[in-house]
Amino acid sequence: MARKLTVVISQGQSANxxxxxxxxxxVAGLLFERGVExxxxxxxxxxxxxxxxxxxxxGISGDMVVVSWLFSRAAFWTLDRNGIRGREGKVELVNExxxxxxxxxxxxxxxxxxxPRVLQSRELPNRQIxxxxxxxxxxxxxxxxxxxxxxRLAEAQxxxxxxxxxxxxxxxxxxxxxNPTNSTSGLDVLGMLNGTNGHAAPxxxxxPQASAPAVDAPLDGAPAAPTIIAEDAARRWYPVIDYARCxxxxxxxxxxxxxxxxxxxxxxxxxxxxxxxxxxCPACSRVCPENAIIFPQHKTPAIAGSxxxxxxxxxxDLSKLFGAPxxxxxxxxxxxxxxxxxxRDAVGMAxxxxxxxxxxxxxxxxxxxxxxxxxxxxxx
Amino acid sequence: xSDELVFMMGKFAAKxxxxxxxxxxxxxxxxxxxGYRFGLSAYAVxxxxxxxxLEWSVxxxxxxxxxxxxxxxxxxKAESELYAPATGVLTxxxxxxxxxxxxxxxxxxxxxxxxxxxxxxxxxxxxxxYQVHLAAAxxxxxxxxxxxxNE
Numbered sequence: 001m002a003r004k005l006t007v008v009i010s011q012g013q014s015a016n017x018x019x020x021x022x023x024x025x026x027v028a029g030l031l032f033e034r035g036v037e038x039x040x041x042x043x044x045x046x047x048x049x050x051x052x053x054x055x056x057x058x059g060i061s062g063d064m065v066v067v068s069w070l071f072s073r074a075a076f077w078t079l080d081r082n083g084i085r086g087r088e089g090k091v092e093l094v095n096e097x098x099x100x101x102x103x104x105x106x107x108x109x110x111x112x113x114x115x116p117r118v119l120q121s122r123e124l125p126n127r128q129i130x131x132x133x134x135x136x137x138x139x140x141x142x143x144x145x146x147x148x149x150x151x152r153l154a155e156a157q158x159x160x161x162x163x164x165x166x167x168x169x170x171x172x173x174x175x176x177x178x179n180p181t182n183s184t185s186g187l188d189v190l191g192m193l194n195g196t197n198g199h200a201a202p203x204x205x206x207x208p209q210a211s212a213p214a215v216d217a218p219l220d221g222a223p224a225a226p227t228i229i230a231e232d233a234a235r236r237w238y239p240v241i242d243y244a245r246c247x248x249x250x251x252x253x254x255x256x257x258x259x260x261x262x263x264x265x266x267x268x269x270x271x272x273x274x275x276x277x278x279x280x281c282p283a284c285s286r287v288c289p290e291n292a293i294i295f296p297q298h299k300t301p302a303i304a305g306s307x308x309x310x311x312x313x314x315x316x317d318l319s320k321l322f323g324a325p326x327x328x329x330x331x332x333x334x335x336x337x338x339x340x341x342x343x344r345d346a347v348g349m350a351x352x353x354x355x356x357x358x359x360x361x362x363x364x365x366x367x368x369x370x371x372x373x374x375x376x377x378x379x380x
Numbered sequence: 381x382s383d384e385l386v387f388m389m390g391k392f393a394a395k396x397x398x399x400x401x402x403x404x405x406x407x408x409x410x411x412x413x414x415g416y417r418f419g420l421s422a423y424a425v426x427x428x429x430x431x432x433x434l435e436w437s438v439x440x441x442x443x444x445x446x447x448x449x450x451x452x453x454x455x456x457k458a459e460s461e462l463y464a465p466a467t468g469v470l471t472x473x474x475x476x477x478x479x480x481x482x483x484x485x486x487x488x489x490x491x492x493x494x495x496x497x498x499x500x501x502x503x504x505x506x507x508x509x510y511q512v513h514l515a516a517a518x519x520x521x522x523x524x525x526x527x528x529x530n531e
């Protein structure tokens with residue numbers, strides 16, 4: 001059976017016409033693609049757990065591409081928190097600034113891998129989820145090309161992937177692998193794998209509310225209507241945990257005094273009460289030693305889930321010179337502001353301060369350390 | 381504007397009127413009403429150069445703690461978060477700058493005021509003390525800018 005590919009378009013929060021046009025262009029560009037089903041939802045991050053949009057996404061089986069205005073990590077782990085899980089597909093269409101950074105830290109992953117991450121103890125379903133970021137390009141075409149690349153990839157990994165890995169690919173699989181083709185000839189392969197003439201539609205998704213169920217585009221070219229989910233999506237604000245980074249150290253649950261965090265049956269940290277979170281406050285993200293806590297709508301890329309922190313800006317950041325507090329100092333300030341806003345007492349540094357402050361390794365100082373020390377001495 | 385002090389940033393002479401106080405985060409504070417009006421000093425403006433975007437993340441009036449994030453500023457060359465120069469009540473933002481921040485460059489010490497605050501001036505510096513602070517700050521700034529440019 002050929003795998004169908006569901007493409008979810010997560011709309012931006014703003015009504016910015018340029019953004020809306022990009023969303024619409026991507027949808028339009030996919031309508032004539034066989035084996036691609038398009039679902040449009042309001043901003044993924046704002047969907048409520050029991051709302052129509054999230055139920056629809058939970059009803060999608062098989063491989064999925066999600067295109068949103070969130071950083072890829074932010075989208076992936078927002079889905080994960082709502083039980084929409086899979087293996088993270090490698091996206092090639094990334095922001096150019098991120099791409100340039102990627103090349104520098106090829107060995108970073110191996111370096112960082114000494115600590116056990118929560119993800120390693122998880123079992124994941126046998127499907128892939130690719131999260132694309134609308135911020136990567138201004139035009140629809142690169143997104144459509146990337147989605148078609150992913151579709152070819154997904155088709156080249158049919159359900160019997162284990163047979164293949166065991167050394168017995170079917171001729172169609174092998175051909176597909178050796179000679180990746182564009183989408184037009186992909187139709188034939190789809191037909192072959194289906195054992196049909198290519199007209200058979202894959203089973204429709206069991207989305208509970210599909211007002212206009214997506215069906216395969218017939219060969220005469222009439223487009224399949226995308227499934228459009230309208231949901232009154234009020235803006236939300238809550239943390240999203242990246243379990244590929246999280247080590248379950250519990251510093252966030254110690255630091256947050258608003259009862260956002262909890263643990264599951266096996267004592268793994270989770271965002272238990274997201275709506276207890278104080279709008280605009282990213283303090284727990286700043287105290288997380290692994291930078292595993294994402295606030296997808298925060299304007300600082302490192303907090304919003306950019307791959308390596310500062311991607312997206314080529315400008316010099318003068319914040320430190322203009323009196324920026326350090327991350328912990330800032331987190332404590334932000335928490336105190338939110339505590340006093342709800343009539344509670346500020347606690348300053350008295351509660352839930354990361355334990356790592358005491359056990360920081362003392363090594364020889366390099367130039368950057370010396371620079372940071374002199375900044376601290378200045379008491380800006 | 382009466383007297384002024386001058387601090388050399390390389391070949392650039394940054395000027396600081398002596399009729400007001402200064403905050404360590406490079407804002408000037410001029411008494412106005414029950415509090416002070418704050419704007420960026422010539423030192424800060426020189427580091428930023430042409431300011432073309434200013435955004436506030438808090439609403440006025442609001443009680444603020446020193447170093448609390450107020451918003452951010454972006455220029456042709458750089459960007460920075462902006463932080464409260466003192467603990468107190470921020471009473472008003474300069475509405476003109478939201479549409480067009482150029483007064484920060486062309487009217488640095490008057491029309492370019494950014495916000496008004498009622499606060500205790502104890503933590504603010506005299507113009508002379510600010511010069512001493514600048515001498516140390518400038519060394520760091522030079523290194524930081526070179527460091528980031530070479531990345």
